Amino acid sequence: MDSTHVSATPLSLALVGNPNCGKTALFNRLTGARQKVANYAGATVERKEGFFVLPSGRHVRVLDLPGAYSLSATSPDEAVTRDVCLGQHPDEQRPDLLLCVADATNLRLHLRFVLELRRLGRPMVLALNMADAAERRGIRIDAKALEQELGFPVIETIAVRKHGTAALLAALDGRLPGPAEPLPEGTDLHAETRRLLAAAVSMPSPTNPTDAAIDRWVLHPVLGLAILAAVMLVVFQSVYAWAGPFSDGIEAGVGALGEWISSTLPEGMLSSLLVDGVIAGVGGVLVFLPQILILFFFILLLEESGYLPRAAFLLDRFMVGAGLSGRAFIPMLSSFACAIPGIMATRSIPNPRDRFLTILVAPMMTCSARLPVYALLIGAFIPDRMVGGIFNLQGLTLFGLYMAGILGALVVAWVARLMGKRASDEQALMLEIPAWRLPNAKDVLLGLKERGMIFLRRAGTLILAISIVLWVLSTFPTPPEDWARPAIEYSFAGRIGHALAFFFEPIGFNWQICVALIPGLAAREVAVAGLASVYAIAGADEANTEQILATALHNEWTLATAFSLLAWYVFAPQCMATLAVVRRETSSWRATAIWAGLLTALAYGAAFLTYHLTAALT
Amino acid sequence: MNLSQLTPGAHATVTRISELSSEDVVAHRLRDLGFVAGEPVSLVALGPFGSDPLLVQVGYTRFALRRSEAARVEVQPGKA
Ligand SMILES: Nc1nc2c(ncn2[C@@H]2O[C@H](COP(=O)(O)OP(=O)(O)OP(=O)(O)O)[C@@H](O)[C@H]2O)c(=O)[nH]1
Numbered sequence: 001m002d003s004t005h006v007s008a009t010p011l012s013l014a015l016v017g018n019p020n021c022g023k024t025a026l027f028n029r030l031t032g033a034r035q036k037v038a039n040y041a042g043a044t045v046e047r048k049e050g051f052f053v054l055p056s057g058r059h060v061r062v063l064d065l066p067g068a069y070s071l072s073a074t075s076p077d078e079a080v081t082r083d084v085c086l087g088q089h090p091d092e093q094r095p096d097l098l099l100c101v102a103d104a105t106n107l108r109l110h111l112r113f114v115l116e117l118r119r120l121g122r123p124m125v126l127a128l129n130m131a132d133a134a135e136r137r138g139i140r141i142d143a144k145a146l147e148q149e150l151g152f153p154v155i156e157t158i159a160v161r162k163h164g165t166a167a168l169l170a171a172l173d174g175r176l177p178g179p180a181e182p183l184p185e186g187t188d189l190h191a192e193t194r195r196l197l198a199a200a201v202s203m204p205s206p207t208n209p210t211d212a213a214i215d216r217w218v219l220h221p222v223l224g225l226a227i228l229a230a231v232m233l234v235v236f237q238s239v240y241a242w243a244g245p246f247s248d249g250i251e252a253g254v255g256a257l258g259e260w261i262s263s264t265l266p267e268g269m270l271s272s273l274l275v276d277g278v279i280a281g282v283g284g285v286l287v288f289l290p291q292i293l294i295l296f297f298f299i300l301l302l303e304e305s306g307y308l309p310r311a312a313f314l315l316d317r318f319m320v321g322a323g324l325s326g327r328a329f330i331p332m333l334s335s336f337a338c339a340i341p342g343i344m345a346t347r348s349i350p351n352p353r354d355r356f357l358t359i360l361v362a363p364m365m366t367c368s369a370r371l372p373v374y375a376l377l378i379g380a381f382i383p384d385r386m387v388g389g390i391f392n393l394q395g396l397t398l399f400g401l402y403m404a405g406i407l408g409a410l411v412v413a414w415v416a417r418l419m420g421k422r423a424s425d426e427q428a429l430m431l432e433i434p435a436w437r438l439p440n441a442k443d444v445l446l447g448l449k450e451r452g453m454i455f456l457r458r459a460g461t462l463i464l465a466i467s468i469v470l471w472v473l474s475t476f477p478t479p480p481e482d483w484a485r486p487a488i489e490y491s492f493a494g495r496i497g498h499a500l501a502f503f504f505e506p507i508g509f510n511w512q513i514c515v516a517l518i519p520g521l522a523a524r525e526v527a528v529a530g531l532a533s534v535y536a537i538a539g540a541d542e543a544n545t546e547q548i549l550a551t552a553l554h555n556e557w558t559l560a561t562a563f564s565l566l567a568w569y570v571f572a573p574q575c576m577a578t579l580a581v582v583r584r585e586t587s588s589w590r591a592t593a594i595w596a597g598l599l600t601a602l603a604y605g606a607a608f609l610t611y612h613l614t615a616a617l618t
Numbered sequence: 619m620n621l622s623q624l625t626p627g628a629h630a631t632v633t634r635i636s637e638l639s640s641e642d643v644v645a646h647r648l649r650d651l652g653f654v655a656g657e658p659v660s661l662v663a664l665g666p667f668g669s670d671p672l673l674v675q676v677g678y679t680r681f682a683l684r685r686s687e688a689a690r691v692e693v694q695p696g697k698a
Contacts, residue, residue, distance in 0.1 A: 070650035074643060108677030109652055190654045206678045212662075219673065221666035313682040317667035320684075326671075428644050429671055430651065431682040 010051075010059040011172070012093065014084055016117060017101035018110045019067030020434045022129040024048075025159035026101055027064040028446050030169075037450050046347070047080075054173045063095060069109075071116055074428070075350030085120060097123045097176060104134035104141055104156070105208070105435065107201060112193045114150075115183065124152045124180045127168055131156040133435070138204045145200040152177045160440045211436050215310070224314050231307070232333060235298045239291050239337050246290035254283030273471055280529070281467020281522040282460075291337045291368060293452055299330060299345065300447045304439035308348075309431055316429060322410045323417030325349060326429065328358040332409070335365035339578045340455065343585050351428075357416050359585060360595055361409035363578055366402045370569055372525040374401055380550035381562040404570045408602065466576045467522050474519055488533050493518040507568065507604060508561040508611040521576050524569070559618050564611035571603035619695060621674060622688040624661040630693035632657045632676075638690070645690055652676045653691050 015023045027035075031050030048064040065084055066077035073079040080089065087094030100117055102110035114126055128134075128141060147154040153171050158164030183192065197203075218224050258275045265271040302308045308330060316326030324332075327349045335342030342362040349355040366374075382394045472492075479490035488494050497515030504514050512534045520527025528546070535552050553562070573579060573596045583592045624630055632653055637645040653659070653676055662680060663673040671682045 069647070072646060072650065074647055106678050109679045112650070112652070190652070190657075203678070207675065207680075215663070215673075219663050221664070225666055309682070313671060313673065314666055316682065316684070317665050317670045321667075326682075428647065428687060429682055429684045430644070430647055430687060431671075433673060433680040433682055 010061045011054075011097065011176075012095045013060060013062040013097050013099045013172075014095035015062060015064045015099050015101055016081060016085060017067060018069055018103070018106070018113055019432060021067070021101045021103040021106070021110060022159045023064055023067060023101045025440060025443050026127065026129060026157065026165065027062065028443055029159050029165050030060075030062060033446070033449075035446075035450075037453075054169060056173050058173065060172070062099070063092070068113070070113060076352075077350065085117060085122070095122075097125060097172075099172075100124055100126045101129050101157075102126060103130050104128045105130055105137060105139060107141075107197060108193060111196055112189050115189045115192055118150070118152075118180045119182050121179045121182045123177050125168075125171060125177065126150065126152065126154045127157045128154060129157045129159050131164075132158045132161065133437075137208055140202045142200040146196065149196055149199060151181050160443075208435055214436055215433075218307075218310055219313065224310075228311055228314055231302070231311075235295070235333070236336065238298065239295050243290040243294050247287045250283070250287050250289065254279055254286065258283075269475075272475060273468070276475075277468050277471025278464065280526065281470065282464055288338050288340075288368065289452065289455060292341050292455055293448060295334055295337045295341055296448055296451045297444065299334065299341075300444045301439050302330075304437065304444060306434045306436050309433050312431060313433060323413035323415075324358060324361075325351065325354045326431070328354065331358050331362050332365055335362040335367060338367050338369065339363040339365070339575070340581050341451070343578065343581045344451070344454065346585065356586065356591060356595075357413055359582055360416075360598060361413050363573060363575075363599065364405040364409040364412070364571060366405045366570070367524075367575075369524040369575065370401075372528050373569055374398060374566065376528055376531075376546060376550060377553070377562050377566055379546075380553045381557075381559055401566060401570060404567070404606075408571060408606070412598075412602070466580075470519055470522050486534055488515060488530075506611075507607040508558070508564040508615070509568075509607075510557075510561070512556075513561075513565060517574065521574055523577065524575050558615070560611050560614035563614045564607040567610035568603045568607040571599055571606055573599035573603075619693055620689050621659065621661070621683070621691040621693050622672060622685045624693070624695065626661050626663055628695060629658065629660045629697040630695045632659055633692045633694050636690050636692060642690075644687055648687065648690060651681060652679065658697070659691070659693060 015027055017023050027048065027050060031052050034052065035048060035050040037046060037048050046066070050062050050064070052060050052062065054060060063084065065081040068078040068081040070078070071082045071085065073082045083089035084092050084095065085098065098117060098120075100114045102114055114124075118124065126146075128143060128146075134141065141156070143154045143156055155168045155171050157168050183189075218227055258279045261274050261279070262271055265274070299308075302311070311329055312326035314326075315329050319326050319328055328346075330348070331342045331345040333342075334345050339362055342365070343359050346355050346358045346362070349358055378394050378397050382397050385393055387393050387396065470493075473496070474488050474491050474493035476491060479487050483490055494515050497518060498511050500514040500517075501509070501511040512531070515534050516527050516530030519530040528549075531553070532546075532549050535549065535556075579592065579596060582595050583589065586592060586595070619630075620636075621630070632655055634655055635645045635648055635653060657676055660675045661672060662675050665671045665673075665682075669685075671684045672688050674681050674683050674688065
């Protein structure tokens with residue numbers, strides 16, 4: 001094969017290895033930013049593909065397969081890895097070469113998987129990654145001896161260092177190895193791994209003393225929990241404090257864009273569609289981007305450093321008591337900012353049942369989009385006075401709403417556990433607690449970009465479409481000239497609101513609330529603007545509008561109605577963006593319908609109880 | 619004796635994995651993770667609530683195992 005001929009057909013590689021071997025870091029190092037992230041059809045497993053060019057000019061297409069411990073898959077992720085390696089995946093061609101990645105400090109585990117892959121008899125190259133960490137720990141690996149034993153190239157790499165993959169590139173550029181020679185039938189892979197280790201590796205101590213020292217603190221039953229609480233507090237505080245200026249900036253930008261369009265375009269349908277539909281809808285969701293990015297920044301830091309599995313270790317028993325798994329901790333935490341990244345983070349939960357349950361309860365955590373609605377209603381109905389000398393009644397109410405969501409989630413998870421007892425009894429944890437590592441800036445940034453793009457793509461497609469539909473519903477048909485009441489009342493949304501009033505009457509909602517809930521489907525906080533338009537309130541500026549609206553609500557609604565709406569807001573799945581993410585993450589309309597149905601029933605029940613209890617007491 | 623009965627800091631050697639059924643996925647996975655006869659293991663730490671899960675070192679790797687999982691790993695106490 002001459003080189004001009006070779007460069008015509010791209011070489012296809014698949015990166016295979018155990019979780020945490022540094023595959024993603026190696027993938028990033030090889031491909032730079034030339035990556036495409038998508039989902040496998042019908043599955044929630046991420047598909048990462050990238051491209052790079054070898055020094056000779058040959059093009060390479062590389063697939064980053066999900067980490068796996070074995071070809072006997074126990075999760076959808078591992079099943080994808082198995083199918084691609086076996087050449088049985090419906091959407092994936094069999095790769096020309098398996099680029100196996102093993103952590104040089106963890107060879108007892110990782111070499112066994114390499115040997116399992118060797119059985120497939122495919123062309124293989126082994127990258128002994130984290131060569132720097134191995135060297136620091138005094139681990140010596142005779143790569144030549146290992147290569148001789150295995151029969152395919154073995155190359156040391158340092159995925160996080162600039163020239164750490166030069167030797168690998170050189171090896172891939174030369175003549176590719178032929179199919180790996182399978183081991184004799186019936187070979188015990190564990191025994192073979194031990195033999196290879198004895199022949200080629202010398203390791204002074206099985207553990208890293210620094211890691212052990214850190215873990216004595218971090219995994220300590222009391223101190224460990226205190227550290228966890230402190231970490232959570234810092235993450236939270238930063239999400240709210242740092243995102244503020246950026247969100248305000250985006251909000252101001254969106255507002256300015258809207259104003260510019262309204263002043264440039266002639267008044268009419270087009271201007272209204274752009275300003276009230278598209279910009280208000282998409283912009284309303286976009287303001288959460290800073291919070292989502294900051295949150296993911298911390299999650300990536302915690303993930304890369306190795307803290308997340310440790311948090312899961314600390315909380316597992318507690319979460320199991322509530323019917324969840326220790327791995328549900330991060331999705332739940334994220335959902336306090338926004339349920340969308342929370343639901344996206346459930347990907348790390350391998351068990352489908354645990355995962356669905358986490359998706360079900362995550363939106364009950366009070367997200368930041370609920371705050372404007374809570375603030376409006378609390379301001380209108382709860383007197384601003386002190387109780388017990390130190391607590392503010394309004395603050396206590398807000399705290400109560402947060403707690404209602406958390407308790408609701410625990411109760412739902414607990415009930416689900418009782419109902420599915422048999423199925424859930426044998427939930428496996430078997431979670432690897434990896435070595436501590438200093439997060440790598442490049443990998444964190446690429447991860448952040450990837451998450452940000454997923455969110456933006458949502459905002460650009462589905463959320464855009466939903467915003468337009470909701471605008472059409474609240475604009476058409478346009479009222480006749482002599483229509484004295486708010487225009488929205490004449491529209492489809494108004495009519496739907498009136499029709500829904502029958503259904504919502506038992507929980508104390510008047511038709512105005514029902515109408516306002518419809519635009520509120522785009523993003524929860526848009527309901528505030530919705531209420532303002534049904535009550536035909538327009539102040540000189542936003543703060544003024546809210547003030548007048550609060551007074552109007554106070555006069556129009558009973559306390560029972562206000563509390564009932566708050567209770568509804570704690571549970572109702574009414575944010576369409578969340579619904580879209582649930583559909584995407586479960587890949588099933590049925591599961592999405594069950595999800596929405598359960599949460600709606602819960603919200604209705606909670607609002608019903610709240611309404612009648614408050615009415616009876618006041 | 620099984621792994622879940624060790625005290626923190628104790629070392630032992632795996633003797634076998636007991637299967638609860640003929641197709642015990644957990645037992646199979648434990649073997650893939652390196653819990654096979656002759657392998658040295660040690661109990662590193664216990665979780666804060668109800669001493670569950672267990673942090674176990676096998677080979678060069680540490681895993682968090684729930685009690686029910688660790689109970690499948692039969693061990694012979696003592697440093698190998
Ligand atoms: N010191 C050192 N750290 C590395 C090297 N390669 C990767 N890392 C770090 O190891 C950690 C895990 O790397 P990832 O690339 O996320 O591992 P992965 O194999 O993709 O893990 P999964 O996505 O869970 O399968 C990260 O913190 C990396 O920065 C290396 O060669 N040397």
